[in-house]
Amino acid sequence: MTTRAARLFLAVSAARLFVEPAAAGEIPLPERRSSYEFMSRETRAMQDDDTGNPGTLWVLDGEALWKRKAGAADRACSDCHGDARESMKAVAARYPAFDPARGRPVNLEQRINACRVGRQKAPALAYESKDLLGLTAYVARQSRGLPIAIAIDGRTRPFLEAGRERFFRRQGQLNLACAQCHDDLWSGKLAGSPITQAHPTGYPLYRLEWQGLGSLERRLRGCLVGIRAEPYAYGAPEFVDLELYLMWRANGMKIETPAVRP
């Protein structure tokens, strides 16, 4: 290599470093791990055994709701979608997905409520209500074991970038970004608990700390309060963008719904 060529090569390498600082912070594929792998043997056993997994209670509630007629249209989910085990297979693995009606991505909860209001003519279910969690868990359960497959196209790219920007933005009184813990320090501990890589593989999930099932947005609120930032409202566009980025970041990892976490 001539001196000039070597100099050019170095300049190009330096430029690359400048262009991709965000990508450098992200976790390399071989090191990517679900939070499941950070859990104790007992908590893993709880998730793996359907009769020991308390999330099953919500899934069974969701199954009952799936078949129950509701609203002015007097229709059940199953009247249009049939057997969820077939029709809802792999659906949760591609949410948040773009909704042409709203012109932006919506998460699974919003999609279910859109069906409820638009097709069943019933009032929307409240976020974190037993019914919405049950239905979401039942739908997402049909994707268990399937890889997350968020497809990004021209319509969703701006929202993915907004979510990524939010993940790397320092915020709150502690002035912390999500990436500082979940990209850079995931092998460490925070107050004795493992810091995980923040892959949303099992939502809605049963958290022992909550003594119940909760959504990804509830979990994100916990992190935001932890860094003393004001949490976004449930269903806020900022939340959905962040969910989209997190799911895209976990592309290829297997869905575990309903997962159990400490």
Added chain:
Amino acid sequence: MARAIVNVPARAKRGEIIEIKTLAAHPVETGFRRTQLGELIPRDIIRRFVCTYNGAEVFRVDLHPAVAANPLIAFTTVATESGTIAFQWAGDNGYAVTETASIRVE
């Protein structure tokens, strides 16, 4: 909606020790917690769990506060004969759930 899940092996050999697992949907409010306004949240717990094997009681639990929500109760018994294993949960505010499972002993 009071819901419970029981897991009993469908068949077993005579004299075999079988494991039975139960999971009941229940908030299990201890009665010691307060709301953000300082009001005491009334106690709402499961008080008793009974398991009968063809009518004979084989396992019973008296429960108190300091139990997690949606309690999992797992225990073992000896498979003596084919028949029905019945489960009963009872608690505060008229909480009562029954569940049955059948077992074939060969």
